[in-house]
Amino acid sequence: MSQRPFDSITGLGRGLSLRIPPHGLVRGAPLVCVFTMLTLMAGCIGAPESFRDEPLSGLEEQGLKIFHREPCYSACHVTTLAVPAANNPTGFVPDLRRTPRRTRDWYLAYFVDPRAVLPFTFMPSFAHLTGEDLDALIAFLQRLNRNVAVDKPEPVASNEIPGMPKNGAVYRAGKIVYSTYCLGCHGDSGNGGGTVGHLLSPEPRDFTDAAWMTKQSRNYLFSVITVGKPNTAMPGFKDILTPPQRAEVLRYIEYFADPVSRERVEVGVGGQGNEN
Numbered sequence: 001m002s003q004r005p006f007d008s009i010t011g012l013g014r015g016l017s018l019r020i021p022p023h024g025l026v027r028g029a030p031l032v033c034v035f036t037m038l039t040l041m042a043g044c045i046g047a048p049e050s051f052r053d054e055p056l057s058g059l060e061e062q063g064l065k066i067f068h069r070e071p072c073y074s075a076c077h078v079t080t081l082a083v084p085a086a087n088n089p090t091g092f093v094p095d096l097r098r099t100p101r102r103t104r105d106w107y108l109a110y111f112v113d114p115r116a117v118l119p120f121t122f123m124p125s126f127a128h129l130t131g132e133d134l135d136a137l138i139a140f141l142q143r144l145n146r147n148v149a150v151d152k153p154e155p156v157a158s159n160e161i162p163g164m165p166k167n168g169a170v171y172r173a174g175k176i177v178y179s180t181y182c183l184g185c186h187g188d189s190g191n192g193g194g195t196v197g198h199l200l201s202p203e204p205r206d207f208t209d210a211a212w213m214t215k216q217s218r219n220y221l222f223s224v225i226t227v228g229k230p231n232t233a234m235p236g237f238k239d240i241l242t243p244p245q246r247a248e249v250l251r252y253i254e255y256f257a258d259p260v261s262r263e264r265v266e267v268g269v270g271g272q273g274n275e276n
């Protein structure tokens with residue numbers, strides 16, 4: 001008997017990674033639609049080998065049912081006509097087999113308040129699901145992308161961190177990055193009390209904890225912001241933020257542990273132009 005659990009998800013086979021240039025969108029759209037429909041109707045997209053190796057567990061099977069029942073499947077993820085999320089931070093439907101691996105608590109936070117976790121996502125909230133349903137759905141989604149590699153945050157060489165002076169301009173630039181991408185978890189005051197912070201375990205790092213912050217090297221912190229922290233909900237931002245943006249936001253979070261400098265830079269008298 002052949003085990004092909006994913007064959008039942010039409011279109012979740014080989015990704016249709018069509019890249020449509022913006023100006024070609026209108027002209028190409030009918031063609032793309034017809035092509036997609038034919039492909040789906042023919043059911044000729046086979047599931048990749050990695051999805052056929054093992055039957056779904058009971059919980060994953062349950063998650064697959066919820067995936068079909070809820071609008072996830074019919075409204076958006078029916079095809080993988082999208083580029084992977086990594087290259088696509090601001091929108092469109094990601095190929096769920098290629099999204100970065102996430103912990104259960106990350107998914108929970110994302111389902112309850114999607115935009116607190118990923119600011120530009122089109123995902124609707126699934127907060128109406130029961131805890132049991134959420135668990136099953138998460139197990140299924142974790143099964144889909146379980147072959148995606150996870151990077152460990154190894155301290156980077158100092159010359160890989162773009163130099164950012166401690167001044168008002170860098171502070172303000174870092175604040176914009178922080179407010180957009182970090183605030184939902186780490187909170188306005190940097191203590192981990194963002195909207196979804198309490199849903200996470202461990203909770204987001206408290207940057208106001210000066211004893212902890214001063215013990216960390218910038219080389220490590222920059223690396224965490226780049227690749228994330230394994231086994232926690234802390235995501236990596238290498239595909240979303242440029243190295244200078246990551247250096248700016250690192251400067252910004254450093255100020256949480258140094259309220260005097262923070263206040264000075266806020267009122268415009270801080271800043272010695274120091275690179276390190």
Ligand code: HEC
Binds near residue numbers: 177182184249250
């Ligand atoms: C989905 C929630 C979430 C988002 C969004 C998020 N973080 Fe985190 N962050 C966490 C969690 C959880 C930890 C791990 C805390 C722990 O291990 O105790 C963490 C830890 C950290 C750490 C410390 C690493 C360590 O060893 O604990 C840094 C630095 C950090 N985050 C920076 C950022 C920055 C900068 C952003 C925005 C660009 C950001 N985080 C966005 C949840 C988040």
